[in-house]
Amino acid sequence: MAMGDPQGRQATAAPATSVPVLELRGISKAFGPVQANKDISLQVARGAIHGIIGENGAGKSTLMSILYGFYKADAGEILINGKVTHIPDSQSAIRAGIGMVFQHFKLVQNFTVLENVVLGAEEGALLGPSLAKARKVLTHLAQEYELHVDPDALIENLSVGHQQRVEILKALYRQADILILDEPTGVLTPAEADHLFRILANLKREGKTIILITHKLREIMEITDTVSVMRRGQMTTTVKTAETNPEQLAELMVGRKVLLRVEKQPATPGRTVLEVQDLRVKDRFGVERLKGVSLHVRAGEILGIAGVAGNGQTELLEVLGGFATGTGTVRMNGKPIDLSGRHADGQTRRRDGIAHVPEDRQRLGLIMDFTAWENVAFGYHNDPAYQKNRFIMDNAGLLRETAAKMQRFDVRPPDPRLAAKNFSGGNQQKIVVAREIERNPDLLLIGQPTRGVDIGAIEFIHQQIVKLRDAGKAILLVSVELDEILSLSDRVAVMFDGRIMGERIPGETDERELGLLMAGMNGKAA
Amino acid sequence: MDRLPKWADAVLVPLLSIVIAFVLSGIVIAAIGENPLNALMIMIDGGLGSTYGWGYTLYYATNFMFTGLAVAVAFHASLFNIGGDGQAQLGGLGVALACLFIPWPNWWVALIGATAASALFGAAWAAIPAWLQAKRGSHIVITTIMFNFVGAGLMLYVLKHFLKPAGSQDPSSADFPAHLELPKLGEILGAVGIPFSKDPPVNVTLLIALAACFLVWVLIWHTRFGFALRAFGKSEPAARYAGISPVRITMGAMLISGALAGMMSINNVMGEAQRLVLNSSEGAGFIGIAVALMGRSHPLGVLLASILFGFLYQGGAELSMWTSIPPQLIWVIQALVILFTGALDNMVRIPVAAAFRKFGKRRT
Incomplete structure (x- = not known):
């Protein structure tokens, strides 16, 4: 992001006392046979922004949960300001000056x-004095750190960015000295993320210490002073951010060299495959979620839908995938398809040549208790190729096909009889992607293709999407990761509040412009 | 989570549960002044000690196989069919109508016809709650329970007003024609030279029950419908994504479930009583729930659990005959088995898993 606050970097020179504000010594934690944290040692200097990165399942969250008193470490000790501190519960953590901002906010709506x-x-039996005191403190904090929130607003009426500020205020009100933020930008627009980073820089200037947990390399590079890399439960490296680069960090996270950019040729789009006109969808409460969406996707191109989560992307995928109803006109290969749900479902969509990698693979894309081979058949279980005769399914054949798919998509472990829930997120996603892409569909709907997927698998899944495009297929990509949208798409449409705000060509736009569209503001004329 | 080896999950855990249930039962028996070991010996001798005892055990087991399979099939679709008892009684009505009003040439043609009629009537009785669930969202647990009572009332009405022979004081149907009597297991086995008591009511229906176990296994794990049914049972949102119709699965699963429960009646109505009486199922529909729970909804598990419960029924009957242990205590023993194998499964499973972990670690 080009808008990083320069003040953030200057403050690095804050007088660092020789005693680290937080020190971990030999922290270990096992869950049954799984060693989530293994002999982790870490020092964080006062007034620093310290990043912790690692793939999903690397042990970041476990470590922070130990620090906040949710888990008890099997071994090791925690030192705060040089003093050994026991943190058996979150109350002790708060007393020790640790504040936590969770990925999923813990606010009463x-x-x-x-x-x-x-x-x-609360102090005392009556609420009045506490509230009055809090109001004063809040006003003070707002001025000091740019943490402006209306103290009398209901949480349910606040934007996600503001809700996050309330979480930070909660921690500061409890006089947190060390602030831990877990994946704080996952739910924010780029502009909101920038504001958050300014707040963090202000906090740092006032001597607070910040620990930022993220899997986004860009954020680490932009705002942190030091960074620690976790891999498979171990702290592999701690380096000064200025002395490293994204490629090196990615390699440290994954344990091998990774390609961060998607390599692809310019698209050669052909005929229109999907044509959507004035598509409207209401949710079960009667609230309109899609308010007249029109778009088209041609053969051999990737149309990326950018936007903050919850602006209608999910509904768009569901109605196109055949398991939500809507009104309007949708043509697939020139033929209108039913949106009412009376004559169509996920099965007819598949026969129409639409494959769908859903946003939430654990809830929709997979049956977690089913084995890998059953999940490969899932959705295509009526396919004549999967039947032995009129009555009996060809389980043995499916087992063989799954083994081959797992080989081609490098799913690990390559065991077709293993239940989906026993695979890592990345490997689960590879099973879904293998199932859908290898149907060779005319149109692929793909939502959040790399959410919760480790870097190594991201690279592979991106390559597969581009390969399908190059085979002349149409792809509708929905992602909240702007990076992913920009590097994969041939055209980008931005959704806000159930509408398409505008369409851009990735090479001719930047994150600032897309960010404005994502926030519902038309930058240039659409 | 900790994963157990398959054999421990399927055999060791239920076995331990049964042992605990028996130990507790023993304590209760000792508390009322009887000798628990003696009681156990009477049960084993009475239920399994002779072909006569086995005959009764297998007769009861046949009932439980049908009702257990009925519950198991619905379980796989995540539907809790508590209405097996009512469906079985309605199945009995189907059997009675078929046997009384159609002039069958011989027993085996009649058996085919009566089987079809029992399945049809059982399925029809399950269809109404199924439709209410699928289309209206009325919870199937509630509606199937209520349909047990409605079914019982309907049976009383039909028996009293239509099937009761004129002049009879007993609300039961006339006897079926004698040539429709089903061959006993003892006769079948005797024909191939295996001596087996011809007194107990176990009959050719046992073979149909065994075939049903096999067919349900094929249905659940080897057909498209079974695949869709299991997918729906594991995750309804995912099933919708895949284009699996909740209405079709709910209706299909419940029709099959009701048909299986209804088919129980060829064993007790056609095979044993040779006429339709009030409350013909005698609660076997409810035992089916315990059987399915204990058998982990797998046909093989249902088969084994049915034999266990058949043994408890027969052994329990012997117990109340030869000791002062009241028949109510048999229910206590059965309830303890249900409690430990069904509801308190994790109480045994978790320590076993922990033991396996410890043992596994030591080995490596």
Whole structure:
């Protein structure tokens, strides 16, 4: 991001005392046979922004949960300001000056900001004095750190970015000295993320220490002073951010060299495969989620749908995938398809040549208790190729086909009889992608293709998507990762509040412009 | 989570549960002043000690296989069919109508016809709650329970007003024609030279039950419908994504379930009583729930659990005959078995898993 606050870097020179504000010594934690943290040692200097990166399942969250008193470490000790500190629960963590901002906010939706901040830190039997005190503190914090939130607003009426500020305020109100943020930008627009980073820089200037957990290399490079890399439960490296680069960090995370950019030739789009006109979808409460979407996807191109999660992308995929109903016109290869749900479902869509990698693979894309081979048949279980005769399915044949697919898509472990839930996120996604892409569909709907997927698998899945495009197929890509949209798409459409705000060509736009569209503001004329 | 080896999951855990249930039962028996070991010996001798005892055990087991399979099939679609008892009684009505009003040439043609009629009537009785669930969202647990009562009331009405022979005081149907009597297992085995008591009511229906176990296994794990049914049972949102119709699965699973429950009646109505009486199922529909739970909804598990419960029924009957142990205590023993194998499964499973982990570690 080009808008990183320069103040952030300058403050690195804050007077570092020789005693680290936080030190971990030999922390280990096992869950049954799984060693989640293995002999982790770490020092964080006062007033620093310290990044911790690692793939999913590398042990970041476990480590932070130990620090916040949710888990008890099997071995090792925690030192705060040089003193050994026991943290058996979150109350002790708060007393030790540790504040935590979770990925999923822990706010009471129908309480006001003030009430949420005071909740759990009330003094005395009556609420009045606590609230009055909190109001004063909040005003002060808002001025000091650019943490402006209306103290009397209800949480449910606040944007996600503001809700996150309330979480930070909660921690500061409890006089947190060390602030831990777990994947804080996952739910934010680029502009909101920039604001968050300015807040973090302000906090740092005032001597707070910040630990930032993320899997986004760009954020690490932009805002942190030091960075630690975790891999398979171990802390592999801690380096000064200025002395490293994204490629090196990626390699440290994955353990091998990775290609961060998607390599692809310019698209050669052909005939229109999917044509959507004035598509409208209402949810079960009657609220309109898609408010007249029109778009088209041609053969041999990738149309990326950018946008903050929850602006209608999910509904778009569901209605095109045949398991939600809507109104409007959708033509597939020139033929209108049913949106009412009366004459069509996921099965007819598949016969129409539409394959779908859903956004939520664990809820929709896979049956977690089914084996890998059953999941390969899932959705295509009526395919004549998968039947031995009129009544009996060809389980043995499916087993063989799955083994071959697992080989081609490098799914590990390559065991077709293993239940889906026993694979890692990346390997689960590879099973879904292998199933859908190898149907050779005319149109591939693919949502959040790399959510919760490790870097090595991201590279592979991106290559497969581009390969399908180059084979002359149409691809509709939905992702909240702007990087992913920009590097994969041939055209980008931005969704906001159930509408397409505008369409751009990736090479001719930048994140700032897309960010404005994502926030519902038309930058240039659409 | 900890994973157990398959054999431990399927055999060791249920076995331990049964042992615990028996030990607790023993304590209860000792508490009322009887000798638990003596009681156990009477049960084993009465249920398994002779071909006569086996005959009764297998007769009861045949009932439980049908009702257990009925519950198991619905379980795979994540539907809890508690209405097996009502469906079985309605199945009995189908058997009675077929046997009383159609002039069959011989027993085996009649058996085919009566089987079809029992399945049809059982399925029809399950169809109404299924339709209410699929289309209206009325919870199947509630509706199937209520349909047991409605079914019982309907049976009383039909028996009293239509099937009861004129002048009879007993609300039961006339006897079926004698030539429709089904061959006993003892006769079948005797024909191939295996001596087996001809007194107990176990009959050719046992073979149909065994075939049903096999066919349900094929249905669940080797057909498209079974695949869709299991997918729907594991995750309804995912099933919708795949284009699997919740209505079709709910209806299909419940029709098959009701048909299986109904088929139980060829064993007790046609095979044993030779006429339709009130409450013909005698609660076998409810035992089917325990059988399916204990058998982990697998046909082989259902088969084994059916034999266990058949043994408990027969052994329990012997127990109340030869000791002062009241028949109610038999229910306690059965309830303890259900409690430990069904509801308290994890109480045994978790320590076993922990033991396996420890043992496994030591080996490596």
